[in-house]
Amino acid sequence: MQLRHVVSVLTCEILSGDDLLDLDIACCFAADLMSDVLASAPNGALLVTGLASSQMVHTAEVADLAAIVLVAGKRPEVEALAFARQRKLPLLLTGLSMFEVCSLLSQHGLRGAVRKE
């Protein structure tokens, strides 16, 4: 699924990465707990989260995630946004809830991350 498709399905506001909408998203990982993301999300995954602090962007950066969707109308902290732009990490906002986001992405064919051992 292309990132531009994610944007249209979730009616996202694009805060960072509007030149990266051709990106292919392999799968999705949804969590508010960054240690869970670091433990289990495969690289290239789309991160769906309600965490607005700079740690969500650092998590995506160190774990090589493709992009971030911040849910439930939350706004990222100032440092988080600056950092996402600096590292060219797409950061999308949506007013939809975590459940609605996951449900819609799944309906449009995006798969959950497979946990690898």
Next chain:
Amino acid sequence: MDRDSLYRESFPIKGDDFERGGEVATRVKGLLQQLGLPRDVIRRLSIANFEAEMNVVMYAREATLEVLVFPDLIRVQVVDRGPGIADIDWAMQEGHSTATEAMRARGFGAGLGLPNIQRNTDEFEVKSDVGVGTTLRYAVHTTSRPKEG
């Protein structure tokens, strides 16, 4: 000990500085990328560095994270000054944590950090002196078969 490291660089980390927690892991990732290391090696080290950095931010006063580059491995040591860990076996168990609600609100503090670091590294060691500080040493082999993750 570090007799034939090809390169070494130190990064300071400040305790309680949640706004910046993660910046060191990200800067080190940039360094590892410049070294042209395999993507998987960079990822595993970066995840370990980030968890170690957040532990300093959450529990210690200050620390130095040092990266040592060897021909066949990258070694990292994180030496902090802080309360230390009284029971390392306890702290190493998944889910064991003394984190506060405020720490969990920032996405950490579920007791997964130290196990995450161990899982992502090929060598791992924790030493701690209660009331003095904690030293974490870990390494990832750069020539081994990648652990998929």
